[in-house]
Amino acid sequence: MKAKVSIDKFVVEYKDVTFGAYFRLVIRAAISCELYKQTIYHGDGYSHELHLKKANGAYLHVFYRNIKEPEGSAYTLRLETRPEYYVQFKEVLDRLRSAASGIYYVSCDIAYDVKTSMDNVIVFPKDGRRKMRHYKGTRYFGDKHQRKTNGYCRNYNKGLELLENQSTVIDFELTRIEIVDKPERRIPLAELLHHPPEQNKHYFAAMVTDWDSLPKKRAEQTRRLRDGADIEEVTPYIRKKVKETLAHPYQIDFNELAREAWEPLLEELCGVLLGQQKPQVQERHVQMAVTNTVYDEPKEENDSKNDGCADFGKYRILRNNTGIRMRLNQQRMTGLFELRKMTSALWSRPSSRVQQKSSTFFVFPLKKSPPLIYVYCK
Template sequence: MKAKVSIDKFVVEYTDVTIGAYYGLVLRAAKNGELYKQTICHGDGYSHELHLKKANGAYLHVFYRNWREPEGSKYIMRLEARPEYYFHFKGVLDRLRHAASGIYYVNCDLAYDVQASMKDVMVFPNDGRRKMRHYKGTRYFGEKHQRKTNGYCRNYNKRLELLENQNVVIDYEQTRIEIVDKPKHRIPLAELLHHPPEQNKHYFAAVITDWDSLPKKRAEQARQLRDGVEIEKKKDWYTRKVVKETLAPSYQIDFNELAREAWEPLLEELCGVLLGQQKPQVQERPLQMAVTKTVYDSSPTEHDNKNKGCADFGK
């Protein structure tokens, strides 16, 4: 079963960035009118956060000096944004590239969109310990504090989300499965195209186009897994096994195959810009991702709720 693939968020880290380079970034952003918010945080995570924003809506979140790093004069700087927004901060990227000792891929949110209703899309984790929870029609696999961990998943009605959040109307059903890819070890950005995510090990997913073709008992088991119904522990493993065997030949969404096909088209240009290997034509590039035969992106939604527990030093 085919799905269209996009990247909703992309995170990279620059190593050995000096304090002077960080404050130079702050001053240039303020001078250019791009400094949306600067904060100093007290607690876990990063001690400095910087949020840049262009007049056209493109944003860049900057996090500097992880609390786990030893005292020194050089620290990690993390950048987080939608992939297409990086192209609008080429000056920042060029300066950071020269200031850092290396650039590494940290994680991304990989989204799989299918033209089907939520009632026909089934996603369940291969690990029975990962439970589903529901909130406002979205199915979550993982707790809130696990939002940035590998394998965290959201499954929701993308058509409804576009309408409610962006006032965008599409005339067909669309369901999104969004899974976090976060390798155990950071990958040098220059090698990233050789490391497409493998997410079949985390989840089994299927789009069931003809429920009546399934045996009655199997259809009921599939609906229970789809809805996250608690199944007796001793039966849970067997239920997952037989549902997979029934649905895989005709209905399975193969995350690994889709990711392999989409990975290079989605990231080749972005990696080139981050590594300084090509010059993006920003004026001719709309705020959306490049399209391939099985890859497309939705309209962007900005996420800027990263300032809890921070001391705000103004815009």
């Protein structure tokens, strides 16, 4: 079952940001009239909160120094806002990027919109201990204090929400399923595109528009699950049978939908946060040399100087290079000669034969340098 996928809120963390960098951010926000509110706490959570807001309504929540972090000179800084608002705070992002040691993905709210009424959308958790509660027509899966935890879910009438909050009228029924994705470990932002969320393990969802096509008893059990029946009313066996009945063609596959939309949704956003057009996995910088040798053919068919090479993707690592080794040996011998001159000068004063003889103790060859690795581009 197809649905439109979007991201409603996106949270990232900047590691090792100093107090100086944070207070410079506060001062610049005050000068630019973007400072909406600043708060300092001494309890749980973050000790500093900064809320920025532009004239057009774009906002940015800044949280600095988690209370659980040990004392030091640099702490974690967290940003939270809607994806489309990040680009409007590009100057802030550029300053933080240069001040931090790394940027990591924390969480986001993934929304699945289906064009039908809430009566036709069935969502129930895989874990029977996660209870459903109702408030003003919205179905919540989890308690209020679990709002930012992985797997927290809301199911509500999106058309009504657009009408009440934005005065926008749509001419069709629209239901939204919004699930929080918060991995157990922080993912480097440069690698995020390779980690789409997997939310089928948390919830089963289906859309049924033709209830008459289901057996009468099964349709009644499905409605009870849709409305949040307790585990005493609907046993695990009944839940299993309902899932088998709705698996095809009614199921909403969260994993497949998120996998298809993950890169298109986040490619531009990650580029803005990382300061580049397209996010790439950060690689170790290597020193490359220019060579005229063509490596399109297998290495065993090349000339003999490439014996013992190893291929890694588009790079070839060569372990033998006579010319460079000769220069390094000359440099090592030069260093040895300078060391011999220095020690000879120190012991040039008249002294006993024992002292002169023992002076040779300070003249020793330098340690042999480890084999060098040279990387050539194919």
